[in-house]
Amino acid sequence: MDAKKILRKSIKEKLSELNLPEYEDQSYQIAQQLYRSDEWISATTIAITVSKAPEVDTFQIIRKGWEQGKRIVVPKCEPKSRGLDFRELKRFSQLETVFYGLLEPIVSETDSVGRGEIDLVVVPGLAFSHSGYRLGFGGGYYDRFLADFQGMTVSLAFKDQLVGEIPVESHDIPVQKIIHGEGVIHIGN
Template sequence: MNEVKKEIRGQLKSVLQNISEPDYRTLSRKIAKNLFKLGEWEKAKVVGVTVSNVPEVDTREIIKKAWEQGKEVAVPKCFPKEKSIQFRKITSLEQLETVFFGLQEPILNETTEAPREEIDLLIVPGLGYTRTGYRIGFGGGYYDRFLPYYNGPTLSLAFNEQVLPALPIEKHDIPVGKLITPERVFVCNA
């Protein structure tokens, strides 16, 4: 199973590297527009979201839009020893630091914790997805450990190239509620 997932991750990373810079920006904007139309977005007061790295769908514009609309933004801080994440509220991108793998995470002493029950909408990252909401992440398992304890709405953002007919699914995998692509929103009822 791990070898299969490793192979899928490798294929997806190389496909995503081939998206041109202009297409990346345009498609990220279309995905964001589809997100902003959702009731879950409108209702959310606190949005949990990672700060993306290319070639993931750009979340920086989403974070800025949340602030413009008076929402709070909570980004994950990874604790590799415990293999856990804690969401922390940021009010500026200046409150981020670059950690392992080039990830941008909140600076602990400049941010406050956002308990999971305060997060009204969680945007779950990943590399590949099925239309039923199952995902393959980057291999750390952080969200696999977080999602069983999170009860709010979940969704993921994906370029069309990331939507696959099937993925290896394990019994602990939890699908997201919606998958947003440039053209449409999949309501996932896995």
Template sequence: MKEKSMLREEMKKMLGCMDHSSHAAKSKAIHDKLFASKEWQDAQTVAVTISRYPEVDTEAIIMHAWEEGKKVAVPKCFPKNKSMQFYFLENFNQLETVYFGLKEPIVTEVEICKKYMLEIILVPGLAFDEEGYRVGFGGGYYDRYLADYIGSKVSLSFTEQLVKKVPIDDYDIPVHKIVTNEVVYDCIIRK
């Protein structure tokens, strides 16, 4: 676990040093590659977190999905039992700011999205390897949610977030694809 904590801090520091114009250009390159992917094109329902700077921008992804007529689902975390549930988002006014400045759906204003309805989940993280493993933000919400998810799992990453090998635990769930600003990786599972 110590390795993951150190990697998290290293990535947060590195991302914090990225200038705004570089961040915007790299996010757009990632968006373009994502929108060209078969996973995106085939999906009618997309699950995505509301990003916070300096993560890859997801607001533009959400707006693009709406423009294409896709349904968008965003997560709500429940810290008491460390669970997560997705809800359909129809506009940004259905969001509220919660702990750590995260934006989540206002559950009284949105409809629940069942896991089987999600065709692609954009899985966030801080560090990634080419085999699809990731170091997230430390809560384990996505690993628990993805344990029995059978749809496409895709992560968005700046090239700088790629590492040779991510330390893994038995409960870590890899993604199928990592879309970076330079390359798209179809991931090989090492478990």
């Protein structure tokens, strides 16, 4: 088994031990840190995934964005091109369940938003290193999207998702900031 597979497996095992109160508590603490960040405050259009346990809960973050009048866009994966189509979400009923139980925007009910209109991307991942590199879920969708994205990037992580190092490949792009329950890791560009 390669290093990435082994790491994915061990992180998933650690995260599966988080009980619901702990999961919600840490997700809440992380969300509070996010709302205080300059990136969140200055962003008008925010791209974020609809979380699936054991990722940090993003439903509360999406709600907060709506309350604050921010435009929230969520990704529709395009498996053929391995691309992401971010679409504006105005209510949760505009989501449908697709492969692997992921929730994605219903195309007929949502509008596509161009990469140039997005101020902040909350980049998902399974594990993160202190240098901003992430271990994704294996599709490479975000690395492709971020390759020519000019805006701000942050990731949200439980402390069990922070690791010493991650096997890095040439196309991997680090995020600018990692927000976790106990603080924020700033990564120089």
